[in-house]
Amino acid sequence: MYLPRDIEKVINHFSNLPGIGPKSASRLALAFLRIDKLIVEDFAHSLVNLKNNVTFCNKCYNLSDDKLCGICIDEERSENQIMVVEDVLDLVAFERTGQYSGKYHVLGGLLSPMQGVGPEDLTIDKLLKRIKIIPGEIELILATSPSLEGEATAMFITEQLHDIPEIKITRIARGVPTGADLDYTDKLTLLRALENRTKMPQ
Amino acid sequence: MYLPRDIEKVINHFSNLPGIGPKSASRLALAFLRIDKLIVEDFAHSLVNLKNNVTFCNKCYNLSDDKLCGICIDEERSENQIMVVEDVLDLVAFERTGQYSGKYHVLGGLLSPMQGVGPEDLTIDKLLKRIKIIPGEIELILATSPSLEGEATAMFITEQLHDIPEIKITRIARGVPTGADLDYTDKLTLLRALENRTKMPQ
Numbered sequence: 001m002y003l004p005r006d007i008e009k010v011i012n013h014f015s016n017l018p019g020i021g022p023k024s025a026s027r028l029a030l031a032f033l034r035i036d037k038l039i040v041e042d043f044a045h046s047l048v049n050l051k052n053n054v055t056f057c058n059k060c061y062n063l064s065d066d067k068l069c070g071i072c073i074d075e076e077r078s079e080n081q082i083m084v085v086e087d088v089l090d091l092v093a094f095e096r097t098g099q100y101s102g103k104y105h106v107l108g109g110l111l112s113p114m115q116g117v118g119p120e121d122l123t124i125d126k127l128l129k130r131i132k133i134i135p136g137e138i139e140l141i142l143a144t145s146p147s148l149e150g151e152a153t154a155m156f157i158t159e160q161l162h163d164i165p166e167i168k169i170t171r172i173a174r175g176v177p178t179g180a181d182l183d184y185t186d187k188l189t190l191l192r193a194l195e196n197r198t199k200m201p202q
Numbered sequence: 203m204y205l206p207r208d209i210e211k212v213i214n215h216f217s218n219l220p221g222i223g224p225k226s227a228s229r230l231a232l233a234f235l236r237i238d239k240l241i242v243e244d245f246a247h248s249l250v251n252l253k254n255n256v257t258f259c260n261k262c263y264n265l266s267d268d269k270l271c272g273i274c275i276d277e278e279r280s281e282n283q284i285m286v287v288e289d290v291l292d293l294v295a296f297e298r299t300g301q302y303s304g305k306y307h308v309l310g311g312l313l314s315p316m317q318g319v320g321p322e323d324l325t326i327d328k329l330l331k332r333i334k335i336i337p338g339e340i341e342l343i344l345a346t347s348p349s350l351e352g353e354a355t356a357m358f359i360t361e362q363l364h365d366i367p368e369i370k371i372t373r374i375a376r377g378v379p380t381g382a383d384l385d386y387t388d389k390l391t392l393l394r395a396l397e398n399r400t401k402m403p404q
Contacts, residue, residue, distance in 0.1 A: 002297040003290070004256050004267040009248040018233050024221065026294055031220050032252055033265070040253040044246035046211040050234055051242040054206050065206040088205070092228055095204040
């Protein structure tokens, strides 16, 4: 015990978080010594609140502190556009763009037979039920990652909906990311970027 | 507000910690949803405790929850060997080796005229006073980093003690780190490693 017990405890707690090694844990714990006491208390308080109050939205499975999340109750957002994402972090990433005004559906993972994740482990059945009761035309934007599991999940969902032709199913574009160095970009990405080329505004 | 307020708060708090960007902050905050409630409460509790109870050791300026830290009150550790380190993280690094059985002195920084850090901003005067009242021979191990500031600080402390010849002042060795790839090692490090070569046990 070369450090006070309270510091050791905070270091241990931090090391148990994903992506935090023992060195970062020490650095983070010590950083709290320089933070204002009221802010630390507020931090501690919000951790407990987060654990007590946050649950899943009954409709889209985003995080929520009520039955329905802030996005689902937002009447300014279109009900007829649903973006399907793997997890809440992906939802956050799209929300940060500030340009999407539809709703979401959070799958809670991707299909992965290797890791034993089947359709019953995700919220796919809830998505299908949800879609069936929406009146009018629907666009389902499949925004799972362009990985093996992401593509398989997108394909699985598409297959489940083949008998409802009035649903327009789209997939986020594959291409070269902004700022990419083309000679470091993999062949498949370049190929997709070429295939999906768009017309320049003239 | 696309996420519950309590999550947003935790994300904001995390983003204010050093080395945590907005993406890591989201990831860390969401990780708490999967952690047992009792553990989260204990985490929150220890953050507040850390802020309330942790202060600096009056002798070596390590962190402590009492007037003297755990290392200073440990009678099994030699009073006559003092390792001078920049900050508590360096002390922790040396303690992790499990092989050092002397005491420490935490400077609270390094001399840096560029950043306006002078001797009066560090605990150097306290180190000098502390050394003068220790009976018997003393070894002062200067374990500041091998940077410009670290070397300057080590030299400054050495100069301050030139009138007390009974103090043995040593500097941690410069050389090649364990596992280093020699052809990627800089010239100065290789030179020091050669100069400070040690005899093989035969």
